Amino acid sequence: MREIVLEARAVTRTYGTGTGATHALRGVDVEIEQGRFTAIIGASGCGKSTLLQTLGGLDAPTSGKVLLEGQDLYALPDAALARLRRTRLGFVFQAFHLLPEYTVRDNILLPLLLDKREPDEEYLALLTRQLGLTALLQRQPTQLSGGQQQRLCIARALAVKPEVLLMDEPTSALDPGSTMKVEELMSELKKNYTVVIVTHNMQQAARISDRTAFFLLGELVEVGPTNQIFSTPRDKRTEDYISGRFG
Numbered sequence: 001m002r003e004i005v006l007e008a009r010a011v012t013r014t015y016g017t018g019t020g021a022t023h024a025l026r027g028v029d030v031e032i033e034q035g036r037f038t039a040i041i042g043a044s045g046c047g048k049s050t051l052l053q054t055l056g057g058l059d060a061p062t063s064g065k066v067l068l069e070g071q072d073l074y075a076l077p078d079a080a081l082a083r084l085r086r087t088r089l090g091f092v093f094q095a096f097h098l099l100p101e102y103t104v105r106d107n108i109l110l111p112l113l114l115d116k117r118e119p120d121e122e123y124l125a126l127l128t129r130q131l132g133l134t135a136l137l138q139r140q141p142t143q144l145s146g147g148q149q150q151r152l153c154i155a156r157a158l159a160v161k162p163e164v165l166l167m168d169e170p171t172s173a174l175d176p177g178s179t180m181k182v183e184e185l186m187s188e189l190k191k192n193y194t195v196v197i198v199t200h201n202m203q204q205a206a207r208i209s210d211r212t213a214f215f216l217l218g219e220l221v222e223v224g225p226t227n228q229i230f231s232t233p234r235d236k237r238t239e240d241y242i243s244g245r246f247g
């Protein structure tokens with residue numbers, strides 16, 4: 001049994017009120033294990049992004065708790081939560097959110113500089129080499145391809161040595177070639193990091209993750225080892241989704 005780094009306990013998230021309310025999460029319990037690569041899959045609108053943001057301290061649940069190594073994130077004062085997010089969690093989004101005026105190197109360093117932390121040059125050199133960015137450090141983000149920009153985002157997220165790396169559809173804006181490179185890189189990362197990836201691409205989840213969680217309409221239907229979820233799902237709804245049958 002591995003250590004649980006991050007967990008959601010009975011998390012609900014409702015957007016809006018009354019008849020216009022959307023119940024994006026309907027009581028989710030999920031445990032993210034140390035050193036594993038977890039994929040969250042499910043159809044568009046089932047609550048994957050909401051869950052990731054809630055797990056990452058970006059969006060408070062309507063009820064329930066999120067614990068990072070036992071610490072209740074949303075019980076923290078705002079400033080402490082913001083600091084925890086910057087120092088202990090890494091985010092990679094579908095959109096890059098890079099600063100076009102800064103070099104690649106400065107984009108990577110920004111989260112550290114915000115906290116007046118000294119960069120660990122040896123680690124950064126390793127990271128940029130692993131991500132294929134070493135030769136690009138003095139460029140501007142606008143001079144990079146989409147795949148290079150996404151690798152830069154991954155480097156920026158990892159620069160702080162986060163306890164968990166959270167990625168929301170990180171390859172959905174990329175062409176197949178760049179997607180393949182980013183997937184190879186993610187397979188490398190799983191040796192050293194705890195990663196949670198949201199993807200609507202089941203093949204991607206099957207290729208790169210150790211564990212898969214299947215979501216449907218704001219509920220976690222089933223979670224388990226990726227090969228088991230894809231070969232012998234326990235729940236009929238998982239089976240229907242994976243085999244392309246809905247309803």
Ligand code: ADP
Binds near residue numbers: 016022042046051
């Ligand atoms: P997914 O990432 O699986 O596509 P989301 O978490 O983005 O799903 O959305 C889950 C549900 O919550 C959807 O019905 C979506 O329309 C709704 N939703 C997401 N964000 C908001 C928001 N900021 N305001 C209102 N509804 C939202």
Ligand code: MG
Binds near residue numbers: 048049
């Ligand atoms: Mg989403």
